Every structure is written in C-alpha cells, then in structure tokens.
Amino acid sequence: MPDQLIFAMEVTLNGLMAGVLYALVALGFVLIYKASGIFNYAQGVMALFAALTLVGIMEGQVPFSHLINAIFGTDVHHFSWSVPALGAILLTMAVMVFLAWAVNKIIFRHLVNQEPIILFMATIGLAYFMEGFGDMMWGSDIKKLDVGLPQGLNMVIDETTYGMFGYGFFIDNLDLIATVIAILLVSVLVIFSQYTKQGRAMRAVADDHQAALSVGVSLNFIWVMVWSLAGFVALVAGIMWGTKSGVQFSLSLIALKALPVLMLGGFTSIPGAIVGGLIIGVGEKLFEFLMGPIVGGATENWFAYVLALIFLVFRPQGLFGEKIIERV
Amino acid sequence: MTQTMQDEGYVTADGRKIGGVMMEMKNITLRFGGVKAITDISFDIRQGEIRAIIGPNGAGKSSMLNVISGFYVPQEGEVFFHGKKRPPMKPFEVARQGIARTFQNIALFEGMTVLDNVMTGRLNYMHTNIVQQAIWGGKAEKEENENREVVEKIIDFLEIQSIRKTPVARLPYGLKKRVELARALAAEPKLLLLDEPMAGMNVEEKEDMSRFILDVNDEFGTTIALIEHDMGVVMDLSDRVVVMDYGKKIGDGTPDEVRNNQAVIDAYLGVSHD
Ligand SMILES: Nc1ncnc2c1ncn2[C@@H]1O[C@H](COP(=O)(O)OP(=O)(O)O)[C@@H](O)[C@H]1O
Ligand SMILES: [Mg+2]
Numbered sequence: 023m024p025d026q027l028i029f030a031m032e033v034t035l036n037g038l039m040a041g042v043l044y045a046l047v048a049l050g051f052v053l054i055y056k057a058s059g060i061f062n063y064a065q066g067v068m069a070l071f072a073a074l075t076l077v078g079i080m081e082g083q084v085p086f087s088h089l090i091n092a093i094f095g096t097d098v099h100h101f102s103w104s105v106p107a108l109g110a111i112l113l114t115m116a117v118m119v120f121l122a123w124a125v126n127k128i129i130f131r132h133l134v135n136q137e138p139i140i141l142f143m144a145t146i147g148l149a150y151f152m153e154g155f156g157d158m159m160w161g162s163d164i165k166k167l168d169v170g171l172p173q174g175l176n177m178v179i180d181e182t183t184y185g186m187f188g189y190g191f192f193i194d195n196l197d198l199i200a201t202v203i204a205i206l207l208v209s210v211l212v213i214f215s216q217y218t219k220q221g222r223a224m225r226a227v228a229d230d231h232q233a234a235l236s237v238g239v240s241l242n243f244i245w246v247m248v249w250s251l252a253g254f255v256a257l258v259a260g261i262m263w264g265t266k267s268g269v270q271f272s273l274s275l276i277a278l279k280a281l282p283v284l285m286l287g288g289f290t291s292i293p294g295a296i297v298g299g300l301i302i303g304v305g306e307k308l309f310e311f312l313m314g315p316i317v318g319g320a321t322e323n324w325f326a327y328v329l330a331l332i333f334l335v336f337r338p339q340g341l342f343g344e345k346i347i348e349r350v
Numbered sequence: 351m352t353q354t355m356q357d358e359g360y361v362t363a364d365g366r367k368i369g370g371v372m373m374e375m376k377n378i379t380l381r382f383g384g385v386k387a388i389t390d391i392s393f394d395i396r397q398g399e400i401r402a403i404i405g406p407n408g409a410g411k412s413s414m415l416n417v418i419s420g421f422y423v424p425q426e427g428e429v430f431f432h433g434k435k436r437p438p439m440k441p442f443e444v445a446r447q448g449i450a451r452t453f454q455n456i457a458l459f460e461g462m463t464v465l466d467n468v469m470t471g472r473l474n475y476m477h478t479n480i481v482q483q484a485i486w487g488g489k490a491e492k493e494e495n496e497n498r499e500v501v502e503k504i505i506d507f508l509e510i511q512s513i514r515k516t517p518v519a520r521l522p523y524g525l526k527k528r529v530e531l532a533r534a535l536a537a538e539p540k541l542l543l544l545d546e547p548m549a550g551m552n553v554e555e556k557e558d559m560s561r562f563i564l565d566v567n568d569e570f571g572t573t574i575a576l577i578e579h580d581m582g583v584v585m586d587l588s589d590r591v592v593v594m595d596y597g598k599k600i601g602d603g604t605p606d607e608v609r610n611n612q613a614v615i616d617a618y619l620g621v622s623h624d
Contacts, residue, residue: 219476226459226470233457236419237537238445238474 025189032183032191033311034304039197041303042204043262047276048283048295049208050255055289057228057248060130060141064149066277068118068253071152073260073269074160075117077167080110085159107169111257118253119246126245134231134241153274162271167264171199200262207258208296211251215292220247282330288340297341302326359396362589369397371433372573373418373541378427380413387413388424389597395541400567401575402584405594406617411577412454414594415543418575419451420444446474450539452530454546454577460519464510464529465501467518471536472497504535507569508562524555528562535566542566544576548583556580560587585609593617 050065062068078085082101091097105113129144172195180190215221226234227244234241263273279302287298306325314321333340359368373395380388387410395401403411416422418429420441429436431447439447450471459467475497505511508528513521518529527547534542547563548556560583566572578584584591585605593601593614601607601614608614 219473222466222470222476223473225462226473229459229461230457232421232453233459233533234470235421235441236445236451236453236457237470237533238442240440240442 028187028189030308030311032189032193033307035191035193036197037304037307038300039193039201039303040307041300042197042201043259043266043299044276044279044283044302045296045299046200046204046207046255046259046262047280048287048299049211049292050252050259051280051284052287052289052292052295053211053255054248054252057224058130058141058245059138059228060145061138061289062252063142063145063277064152065252065256065280066274067149067152067156068121068256069260069263069276070269070271070273071121071156071260072114072118072253072257073167073264073273074156074165076110076114076169076257076261077165077264077269078160079105079113080107080169083160088161089158111169111261114257115254118257119250122249122253123246125249126242130245131242149274153271164268164270165264167261167269169261169265171196171261171265173265196262196266203258203262204296207255208292211292220244224248279326282326284340285330286333286341288342291340291342294340294342302329305329359398366398366568366589368399368589371395372397372431373575374430375414375418376428376430378414378417378424378429380410380417380422380424386597388417390426391592391594391597391599392427393592393599393602395573395575396590398567398571398573399589400563400587401573402588402591403575403577403594404579404581404584404591405600407579408596409594410597411594412545413597415451415545415575415577418444418541419449419543445537448537448540449543450534450537450541451543452527452534452545452547454549456523456526456530458518458526458530458533461517463515463517464521464532465505465514467529468501468505468532468536469497471533472501474537475500500538501536504532507565508532508535509558524551527551527559531559531562535570535572538570539572542572542574544574546577546579548578548580556583563587 047065047069050068051062054060054062054065077083082104084090084098084101087098125148129148130141133141133144174195176193176195176198179193184190213221215224223234223239224244224247226237226239227241231241234244259276260269260273263276267273283295283298283302285298286301287294287296306322306329309325310319310321357370359370361367371394374392375394376392378388378391379386391410391414403414405411413422417424420439420443423438445451459470462470476493505514508531510525510528510532513525513529518526521529527550531544531547534544544563548559551559563574563576564587567574576587578587588605590603591601591605591608592599593608593611595617600617601611603611
C-alpha cells in the first residue's frame with residue numbers, strides 16, 4: 023500500500039477522534055436549542071467553568087481566594103484536603119445543576135415568549151459573566167486536569183497497524199476514551215428523550231409551550247432539567263478537552279468550533295451534531311494533510327467555516343435539520 | 351337560575367342525572383391593559399353536565415376558558431373547584447388537578463405522530479423514575495402498557511386508528527381538532543374544556559364531533575364546558591348555557607330559557623355569524 027494512503031488513513035482516524043470532541047460540544051447546543059429555542063452562546067464557557075470547578079475541587083482550592091485575601095488581608099489558597107476524581111466529578115455536577123437552576127431563575131424565566139435574538143443576547147451576557155465569575159472563583163492560571171484517564175500512544179493499535187502496513191498509527195488513548203464516552207452519552211440521551219417521562223415532556227416543551235402546559239408539564243422544571251443536561255455535557259466536554267490541552271481560557275473557544283458543526287448538522291438534530299462533528303473533524307485533518315503543503319498550511323483555522331458556508335448555501339437546514347417552510 | 355353549593359343537582363329531560371357544583375367562578379374580572387375582557391362574571395359548572403359558553407366574537411369566551419385552565423390570571427374574583435377555593439395556579443398545576451383542554455387555534459405537537467401526541471396526555475400517569483424507565487424494568491413496562499391501553503381505547507373511540515402513525519403536521523384541520531380532543535381525553539379529565547371544537551368544520555365533521563362530545567359525556571361521565579359559535583349545535587348539545595357579550599354575562603340557563611331571553615336575542619342573535 024502506498025505510504026501516502028496509509029498516512030491518509032491515520033489522519034482520517036485522528037480526524038474522527040477530534041470530530042467526536044467537536045460533536046460533544048455541539049450536542050450541548052442542540053439539547054438547549056431543541057428544548058427551549060435558545061441558542062446558548064455560553065455552552066463553551068460552561069465547559070470551561072465545569073473544568074475549572076472540577077480542578078478546583080480536586081485540588082482543594084479555596085474558591086474566591088483572591089477576593090478573600092484582598093478583603094481580609096489573609097493568604098489562603100488551598101484547603102488541606104484533596105478530593106478523589108469521582109467525588110469531584112459528582113460535586114461539579116451538583117454545581118452545574120445549581121447553575122442551571124440559577125440561570126433559569128434569574129434570567130430565562132423572565133424572558134419567556136421573547137424574540138430568539140433577545141434570548142441569544144442573554145446567553146452572550148451569561149457567557150461573559152461566567153467567564154469572569156470562573157476567573158474570580160478559581161483564578162486564571164492554566165491548570166492541569168488529570169482524572170485518571172489513560173493518555174498517550176495506544177500500543178495495540180500501533181502494533182496492529184505496524185503488523186499490517188509496516189507503519190504504526192499514532193492514536194491517542196484519550197481520544198479513544200472520548201469516543202467511547204461520547205457514544206455512551208449519546209445513547210443515554212437518546213434513550214432518555216425517547217422513553218422516559220421527562221424525555222417525553224422535554225420533547226413536548228420543545229414542540230409547543232401551550233400544548234405542553236395543557237398536558238401538565240412544568241416549563242420551569244423542564245428548562246432547569248435541560249440546562250442541567252447541557253451542564254453535564256459541558257462537564258464531559260470540559261474533562262476531555264481539559265485533559266487534552268489543559269484547563270485554560272481557550273477552552274471556551276471550542277464553542278466556536280461547534281458552530282460549523284451545527285451549521286452542517288442542523289441545530290435540532292442529535293445525530294446531526296455527531297455526524298457534523300465527524301465530517302468537520304475528518305475534513306479539516308484531511309484537507310490540511312492533502313492541501314496544507316500546497317496552500318501554505320494552517321488550513322485548520324478556517325476550513326471548517328468554509329465547509330459549513332458552502333453547505334449552508336445548498337442545505338440551510340443542515341444535514342438532518344427539519345426543513346424550514348414558511349407558512350403563508 | 352341560581353344554585354347553592356350544597357344542592358344535589360337535577361335530572362335532564364333525557365334522564366341524565368346531573369350532580370352538584372364542580373366548578374364555580376365568582377365575580378371574575380379580567381383586564382388586558384385598558385381592555386376589559388371579562389367583567390364581573392359568575393357562573394358554575396355541575397358534575398356530569400355539558401355547559402356551553404356562547405357569544406359573539408371578542409365576547410371574552412376564550413378568556414373565560416383560559417381563566418379556568420390557569421392560562422390567564424384574573425385581576426378580581428375567585429375560583430372554586432369541588433367546593434374549595436383555588437389559589438392562583440399555573441396552567442400545568444390546573445392540568446394536574448384533572449382539567450384538560452383544547453385550544454381555539456389548535457395547539458398540537460406538530461413534530462410528533464398522532465399516537466405520540468395522544469400519549470403526552472398520559473404524562474401525569476407516568477410515575478416510575480428515570481432509572482427504572484431507562485433500564486426498562488418490569489414496573490416501567492407495566493406502566494407503559496397500561497398507558498398505551500388507555501390511549502388505544504381513546505384512539506378507537508374517536509375513530510382515528512388509521513392515522514395513528516401519521517405526523518400531526520400532515521393532517522387536515524378537522525382531524526387535528528379530533529387529535530387534540532384525543533390528547534385531552536387521554537388525561538382522563540374530570541373536567542374537559544373545549545374552545546370552539548367545531549370551528550372551521552364542514553357539516554359532516556360537525557356532526558361527528560357533536561356525537562363524540564355527547565359520547566364522551568355519556569360513557570366516561572366527563573363534565574364538559576365548551577365554547578361554540580354555532581347556536582344550533584349548542585342547543586342540541588348542552589344542558590345549560592352561559593351567554594357573554596362584550597365581556598359581560600347577559601344570560602344563563604337551559605337552551606330554551608336562553609333562546610327566549612330578550613337580551614340574548616338582541617345582543618347575540620342579531621350579530622351575524624361567521
Ligand atoms: N392575551 C391577550 N392579550 C390582550 N388582549 C386579549 C388577550 N386575549 C384576549 N384579549 C382580548 O380580550 C377580548 C376577549 O377575547 P376572547 O376571550 O378571545 O373572545 P372570544 O373567545 O369570545 O372571541 C378581546 O377584546 C381580545 O382582544
Ligand atoms: Mg375565542
């Protein structure tokens with residue numbers, strides 16, 4: 023087999039793995055959009071905030087330590103304990119649920135029946151608030167996150183492919199784990215929305231508020247639940263990305279990578295988010311591999327957006343999105 | 351015609367026994383900014399009865415139904431349900447008390463099939479928790495089957511078996527109205543509120559719908575309050591009628607009483623129907 027083809031296969035595999043991570047972030051958007059019609063600009067910041075909180079809890083960091091020290095002239099940084107990863111993940115989830123409740127209580131329940139653009143702007147405000155709040159609570163330095171996920175070269179794949187092609191593929195264990203987790207997460211979400219009472223109620227709210235109320239569904243409960251779910255997805259994405267590249271501000275920018283994924287997959291489709299993520303992941307890696315040397319590299323910065331734009335022209339509702347037909 | 355809370359009801363001409371007061375509206379006033387949609391209206395709905403609210407367009411009929419179902423909160427007045435004063439309630443809380451409704455402009459889940467739509471009417475009969483449902487334990491399965499049974503019975507009853515799996519968005523208007531009724535019935539309500547269930551239907555569809563309403567009342571014993579534009583239909587269906595005009599109550603009684611009420615003749619019958 024020609025080398026070029028073998029490299030391309032490796033690149034494709036790596037692209038698939040990266041795509042899974044994009045899909046994870048995109049999923050958070052889709053969930054909220056489906057259930058409440060809100061495009062949640064803050065989804066990326068939520069991932070950052072979740073990762074910051076997780077690290078902070080694990081390391082026994084004192085929240086708001088800068089503020090406390092500035093006011094009281096103290097010098098506190100850490101408690102004397104640290105929390106094991108699983109416990110810290112559960113605690114972080116509790117924080118995300120509280121956040122969901124607060125966001126609904128303080129902001130969105132007052133904006134029922136408002137124009138989508140107003141809701142969107144509210145999420146922009148929320149994003150910047152949470153960014154600053156996260157900073158104040160946990161500090162702005164880059165943090166290492168290690169919840170015990172395996173990382174580095176996967177030997178099995180390396181050796182198998184070496185045996186087959188005389189060239190070992192480099193696949194990161196973390197990416198493999200991310201893929202498995204993403205598949206699990208999506209399965210659980212699909213089962214949840216199709217077969218449980220709360221899932222049915224969620225779909226009802228997404229479809230028609232008045233009708234949902236008339237069959238006894240509490241909009242507030244469902245919204246808090248959906249924001250909690252989005253917080254959960256953000257936590258998973260935050261763990262994956264944070265483990266990969268450290269917990270830092272740029273984490274919130276992965277949200278921007280989710281945008282082309284959504285344009286491709288459609289804002290209302292869970293399978294769309296996944297397939298869209300995979301297409302973007304593979305597309306951008308392959309394009310860089312094939313065309314990068316010709317056009318001078320760094321195509322990964324823009325390829326996804328151009329692909330999404332081209333797509334938008336031909337299929338504005340996305341791959342799986344519902345066709346939009348104006349009723350006249 | 352006045353009743354007290356304690357009395358035991360009456361027997362209709364066709365021999366149906368009507369019970370005591372189930373729902374009582376007392377001195378309801380509802381304003382939207384400067385517009386008075388309802389002005390100081392009182393009336394009651396008795397157990398087992400078909401109660402109609404009629405009146406010209408803009409009279410405040412839908413507003414009254416929305417007050418009963420908790421969608422609108424009146425500025426003044428009190429609502430009594432089963433003799434107890436009802437505190438201000440959200441629509442979903444009212445629904446959980448056993449009051450189901452349909453909408454004048456149809457509010458269905460357009461993205462779902464007929465079956466799924468009707469199934470949402472059972473949401474408040476689903477009790478097993480997320481984990482039980484997710485792993486599809488015996489209890490969850492039993493519950494699901496029970497709910498499905500009720501739903502299938504209602505689907506048969508309303509003769510919509512052939513469209514069970516059809517996405518609601520594809521249905522014609524008349525069938526949508528029927529699906530909406532099915533969803534409301536799936537909740538096995540004590541009180542069923544219908545906002546113009548026959549609006550926009552042809553004669554045949556109207557006859558079907560009238561028959562369904564009578565059958566629901568007869569077979570399930572469901573108390574029904576309905577709004578209707580068509581005087582003829584109302585006279586055939588209802589036990590007692592409230593007549594509204596410009597937000598005020600101008601008549602209340604049996605169809606015959608109402609038909610012969612001069613104020614009603616002037617205000618309502620003089621207005622052209624649409
Ligand atoms: N949500 C609302 N906001 C403002 N005005 C309303 C609202 N609902 C009803 N109204 C007004 O209340 C009056 C009664 O309307 P409605 O109850 O729909 O009458 P009907 O059902 O008898 O045709 C009308 O003047 C209508 O414009
Ligand atoms: Mg009306």
